[in-house]
Amino acid sequence: MINVTKPFLPPKEEYDRYLHGIWQRNWVTNHGPLANELELRLKEFLDAPHLLFLNNGTIALQIAIKAAELKGEIITTPFSYVATTSSIVWEGCSPVFVDIDPFTFNIDPAKIESAITPQTKGILATHVFGNPCDIDAIEVIARKHRLKVIYDAAHCFGTIYKGKSVFNYGDISTVSFHATKLFHTGEGGAVFTQDAELLKKMAYLRNFGHETPTSFAMIGINGKSSELHAAMGLSVLPHMPELLNKRKVLSEYYHQVLANLKIRQQKIQAGTVYNYSYYPVLFNSEEILKRSIEELNKYQIFPRRYFYPSLDTLSYTGEQICTVSRDIAGRILCLPLYHDLSFEEIDMIARLLLRVQNN
Ligand SMILES: Cc1ncc(COP(=O)(O)O)c(C=O)c1O
Incomplete structure (x- = not known):
């Protein structure tokens, strides 16, 4: 069976070494030494000034919205995973969808300003499939209108x-x-900021608002992760350069063998070193997409309609129609991509897709 993705599991002895320490210390959660070490190693690896390791990417979004004190309307993208929108609603804010660019699949900055109202408090945009938004244009708009910007950089x-x-x-x-x-801790996530005040606030929010064991600086939630999850991250991290490179090689091979398929690829933002986190292809019609899925499924190959559906169709966001996002969501398919996918398997996927196109 070939799934759209497959988690990378490090050699078991590498994980076991960390488990041994956990057993010795009998320290399983609550900011243990492995969670701290993972934060330090990630900062080094990513060259990021500040980050907090959390228990998942959805809590990361909720903590970010809470820390930025966004109360009101948040401009966001309809082309993302549901967690981007549901976090906004969960935090008592209203998502205002701005349609996407049909080539990058990211929020279209040219359409943001007309969606701003006196109630707009921030922008929450997704770097879709790891492709950066038009960060420079978004920054200009945010400065002009004094809006906070949160990026859902899940990918x-x-x-x-x-x-x-x-x-x-x-x-x-x-x-x-x-x-x-691409990098994982089983379940997990993180927030990044350059702002020391936001960092301090998010650290409180992650830990029930505790200031001391008996006092609370503010409301909080349980956003902590565990030593077991940190151990997984510490075991996966040394493999990242090799994993990133492997995905690049596999993606370039897909490009070659799909050269005659009538599809469009995502346009990557200029100035980007891309991480090849997904291999999305845009078909000419939903009908060809459906036939392609059917054909692949016959051979136990399971690509994923991602992102689908467009989030402006959710039942709890009110009537907002984003035609570009609906169109792209209806025609996009993420093909299998993971570290030990073979060239032969990619050949087979390409052959099946071409067969559908030529029938
Ligand atoms: C764009 C995006 N945002 C948020 C999330 C939520 O992350 P998590 O599953 O870690 O809660 C995901 C997860 O797939 C995602 O793809």
């Missing part, structure tokens, strides 16, 4: 924009370390 581990980790942009960036992500 961005390893992406570099203009010489820096993409996590270093915006007031806050969030990431997911879910098992299906």
